[in-house]
Amino acid sequence: MRFILNIVWLVLCGFWMAVGYAVAGIICCVLIVTIPFGIASFRIAGFALWPFGRTTVERRDAGAASCVGNVIWLVFAGWWLALGHVITGIALCVTIIGIPLGIANFKLIPISLMPLGREIVPTDQPFATR
Template sequence: MRLILNIIWLVLSGFWMAVGYVVAGIICCVLIVTIPFGIASFRIAGYALWPFGRTTVERRDAGAASCVGNVVWLVFAGWWLALGHVITGIALCVSIIGIPLGLANFKLIPISLMPLGREIVPTDQPFATR
């Protein structure tokens, strides 16, 4: 079932949302100082491309720097990526078949707003940390 949902997701919204994260990542990497944001953006792009079967957990070793970084991310890139998830989530929830995909879009909003200090893990191992 995950495979089918991921394939439908990829076609309907995953590809375009991943492209948004890749564009944000490229811009962040070009600006040198924001390379950690670019790396986080590329990591989330993979999650946005294939979300079913994975989830996010907070990293225990994330400190104050990730909190400050999340505020900077929110101001410059997070809000428009979250807006993309809201718009596509609402559009997908219009049909009954698209409701699980719309809910997956809404699930991605918190990580699109504050990606630092989070880790993407398989859903069968949500407490596994490195």
């Protein structure tokens, strides 16, 4: 079932969301200082491309720098990406078939707002540390 949902997701909105994250990552990688934000954006692009069967967990080793970085990310890029997820999620929830995909879009909003200090793991092992 995950595979089917991922394929439908990819066709309907996953590709465009991943492109949005990739563009944000490229913009962030232009400056040396914002390369960590670009790496986080590329990581989330992979998650936005194929979200079913994976989830996010907080990293135990994330410190104060990730908190400060999340605030900077929220101001400059996070709210744009979250707005894209909200609009796409509402549009998908209009149809019965799109409701699981809309819910998946809403699930991506917290990581799009504050990506630093989070790790993407398979849903089979959400408590595994890497």
